[in-house]
Amino acid sequence: MCNNHDDLELRRKHTASHIMTYAVKMMHPDVKLGVGPWTDEGFYQDFDLGEGKSISEKDFKKIQKKMRWIVNKNFKIVRQEFTEAEAREIWKDDKYKLELIDGIVERGEQISAYDFVDEEGRTVYRDICAGPHLDSTGDLGIFKLTKVAAAYWRGDSDRETLTRIYGVAFPNEEKLAEYEHFLAEAAKRDHRKLGQELGLFTFSEKVGAGLPLFTPKGTFIRNKVEDTIMKIQSKYGFERVNIPHITKKDLYETSGHWAKFKDDLFHVHGKGDTQFVMKPMNCPHHTQIYASQMRSYRDLPIRYAETTTCYRDEQPGELLGLSRVRSLTQDDGHIFCTPDQVLEESRNLVKVIREFYTKLGMFNEGDFKVSLSVRDSANLSKYLGATENWEKAESFLEEVAKSENLPYERIEGEAAFYGPKLDFQFKDSLGREWQLATIQIDFVQPERFGLEYIDNEGKRQTPVMIHRAIAGSLERFMAVIIEHFAGAFPVWLAPVQAHILPVTDAHLPRAEEVLAKIRGISGRAEIIDASDTLGKRLRNSQTGKIPFTIIIGDGEVKSGKLTIRKYGEKKDKQISVEEFLGLLEE
């Protein structure tokens, strides 16, 4: 929920939600109501339909018809206020409302409801609501129910399952058309669709859900992303390490993850009795590399980096294309340092993140947001680690966020139990936010694994661990950049940078010469021979979102120049081979 809506839009969504609820109530008189707020997109309402009853999208037509009837009746919408006792009496049969009333009372707010009132002044429908609303149902405009889903009461999976109906509401048809146009455009950018069309990755039912397979082109992009990150961070002293993908469960018993996450791991059995699991993370492994030697304060910070795949047995309903998978490749890194070094290390990590995302053109205002997750000041006891270190780390992270001008928001209570963090969230084509880069301070694992270094007084000390990712997971990162670029990757990232089109077979030798020159600078190009018409081949290069299409015919053979068509442009350019090679450099 956010508050950047103008008042009228908000009231329209609120009223639409009540009208839908009234319509559903007419069809299912015994229905009980959960919450029904407005959202960025529209509105929803949760219903408890009762045992064995359900609503599907096939019912939308009927519900919308009833809603239209309510709109046409033009009921007045009137605010009513109640005392706690009155409210408890009115909604005494509705456990959900009673629970909501508890909350309102607890917060010391006024209990209010909105009534739909007919011409004779009779209340035909009433629901508890803080408002505000339109003046009458006739003012609603255009509405549409969009989807139905299950939701848990209070968002708690241990509690009742409710049926949630989503809808949108607009002042006129044009606004609805705009919204539908946005959805259609988003669908065109969808990474699952583009991934298939551009041949970047695939899934196989035989391999399993959430286990993506990358083609040569997709793998090129992954490797390029990895190389780019490694190159940027190399100036900050990272060293690459390598670990196996399975481990004895003992590792996670020590780290403390076993108790909490054992059901989310893939378990592996060998010949003996020893129980192994596929690694869901890399930090415990990395601690063991740190722990392999006695460390001095002079050695710190020690920085390990590795791009490696982790396996998590996510629940099937949670999988989503490349955004949420069961085998995820992290560009992971861990820094072991003193508490005082957290400031400088975090600052350097932000610099790496900035440089990398700037290269991709994704570090602009509005493209991303940053969360500084700190302790819940009302509940400090649930966090592990020395208070002094927490305070230092939180203030260091905030200092970095400020001095680096990050668009950050401080979120109390969002810190992990083991330390504060700085998360970078980027949007996909539908505006859904995905965490990619992260910087997490950890006071707990070094302790649990008994990591040590010897300080300048010869005393044993426990280092702080910083977990960091720049791309997050390469799978999720690919999903986001495919949608960000709508599949039209910049030249440096494009798996195929150029198609060379000889006009006829007679021009093939020249095309091969040009190809050899491009390959000479490790450019990535392909000759598309004349077995299709030139028009057809040009079209294929464009729909394939190839950055450059080179056309070679009699004119080009004679002049020695190249005719270049850039992706998405309507006009050609004549340039020399050398100039063209310059365009491919990174």
Next chain:
RNA sequence: GCCACCAUAGCUCAGCGGUAGAGCACUUCCAUGGUAAGGAAGGGGUCUCGAGUUCAAGUCUCGAUGGUGGCUCCA
């Protein structure tokens, strides 16, 4: 895991009780074509899988698998 929907050729889809179709892609042939789909022929499907109903099941029912939109979760 929860609710809803979906699954037919490599891709996009039509067929919706009487044992399969289109376009694109692919193969071959013709055409050697100067800026977003040249022409012709051909190959390709136990209609996701398993049960059930029926004389007869892509087509109806149930289950499994996979996918989508939300919810929960995301170390």
